[in-house]
Amino acid sequence: MLAIELVIQGIVQGAIYALIALGLVLVYGLLRIxxxxxxxxxxxxAYIGVIIVNQGGHIIFATAVAMVAVGFVGIGVYRFAYKPLLDKPPLIALIASIGLFIAAEEIYRIIFGAYGMSFAQPPLQQQIELFKGFHLSTARISVVILSILFIGVLGWLAASTRTGIAWRATVSDAGMAASFGVNIEKVRYINFFIGSALAALAGVMVALLNNLVEPTMGAVPAYKALAIIVLGGLGSVRGTLVASIALGIIESFGTIYLGHVMDRDAIAFTFLIIVLMIRPQGLLTRR
Amino acid sequence: MTKIFKSLSFAVFMALSLPFAAFADSIKIGFNAPLTGFAAADGNSARVGAELAVEQVNSAGGIGGKQLELVIYDDQASPKESAPLAVKLITQDNVAAGISGSYSGATRAAATIYQESNVPYISAYAVHPDITRAGDYVFRTSFVGEVQGRAGAKLIGEMMGHKRVVMITLNNDFGKSLANGFKEKAGDFGIEIVNEYEYSIKDREFGAIVSKAKSDEPGAIYASGYFFTAGPLVRQLRAAGIEVPVIGQEGYDSQKFIEIAGPDAEGVIITTSLDRDSADAVTQDFISGFEAKAGYPSDMVAASAHTAVLVMADALARAADESAAALREAIAGASVMASTGQISFNALGEVQKDVQIQIVKDGNWRHYAVISDTELLAPPAE
Structure with missing residues (x-):
């Protein structure tokens, strides 16, 4: 019974990783950044979600606003930080990205305060008994359902719509796609919008689980999501999803049975190293 | 034209040198705290607490007619920052003494430098045992982790009467030293430690630990951490239907903990230094003064920094002469009523004071009990 509980807790964590890592893998696939x-x-x-709910907004409205607003901020990041650097080596864009991340943490601290923010009345905290003695809050269940929903819609978009086909064509060969009349710039904007919106969704979800939003809450996902997309085989969306869930479950068991030897991050990176030793191409081979 | 320029530059020169002239009649105290980065919340609370103490001392006439002055630097809770800052404070700012409003790593690095330069240094709330072992110029006005861990064992095993305990330990120096103290005395109070789980300071997500702790069916949970880890932890424990008492320590001691954990914070009990319901005037002045100055209720780090400044001011007033050696002597012989209780030091420079037990009641920290067992609370002496 405990094993099942740990698997479920791992899936909840994995779903959050998946939402964050997806945006990262989309950008990597498209721009190699x-x-x-x-x-x-x-x-x-996460901040936008908490602020809107604390102003009296409904959680669904808050989540939607957070996703759309952050989606546009994501487009801004591409337009003003990465686009001018596209003809430079990828390392330059990486450095710009790290700089942007550090600056953002301090900007959040100055604007929103060092103490972090919490919901005054946290929504979605009702407990649901999944099976005897095992309670999950509505927030936890929502994390998993929303992840499946959004990732499913994204998969359908990519597979069956004109935009999705244009996107996939641009990922495999941007020059060729452009010569067939695909508006590459538009594809990139959509890409950043969707990836950033999913990250915002993850942020609001984590705020619901922990009831704490801090300026530095991105620090762990910043490097763990990198590990996840490497695990998934850089650029593979399916691999990233599998890696996210696998890592969530491994961390869940690891914190209990290996916690006194190494912490959660050490467990995650040990797993990464072992996988890379056996399968250097990542969990799921591309092609 | 040149004449105007000359008189202008003279005026500017005079204006610039005015503050320095004023400072000649002040006593400088160096203060390092994390004002940016992950620990910025604690650092800024500590800063406000220290500033409040300086204002109180100065408005009461200062030290022998001289005003106290804090020279504050941001160490980002990092030894890489605090060590050069300590050098700067001692050699360039010529401070008479230093106070740490920072965490253990940063404080240890700075303590060594203060000791080498024979300038007195007080750690306000850093817990690592090696800080005072830097030498005889280094003091601490807060408990080492072990002392509070022992108090936690007495609280759970004897005062609350719970014998099956699950430990959830933060795996840094703070959490580990608390756990050591707790385990050292657990047996004496009849406590059986069912299991111990560790987490890192970056963790906010405790789903797995919560599930496992529930299956252990403990009578109480002893969980070390800071308000930003303990808030999410308590919330997640309660959300999983775990109703047993949660016992924490001074790391929880902030209104922010109650804000994060919300109604789930009710009934959480901690060992700490600050008694919100103290009848003592110094403590009450601090609590009301801090809230007025900071705009939010006082916390442990602020009280600790406030205490450290008051202890320093008291020693400066009592010191036989202006030498660092005389100041050190005066600190060592301190017996001061401060915002965290009656303060005196042992031979190593560790504080001897009571442990306050606080409980969350109706959304506020309230008095629960006090532990004054000097044998149990004896700090390390060497």
Missing amino acids: LHVAHAALYTLG
């Missing part, structure tokens, strides 16, 4: 500042957008989403 390691978008570290993505985690700053996740933090921003």
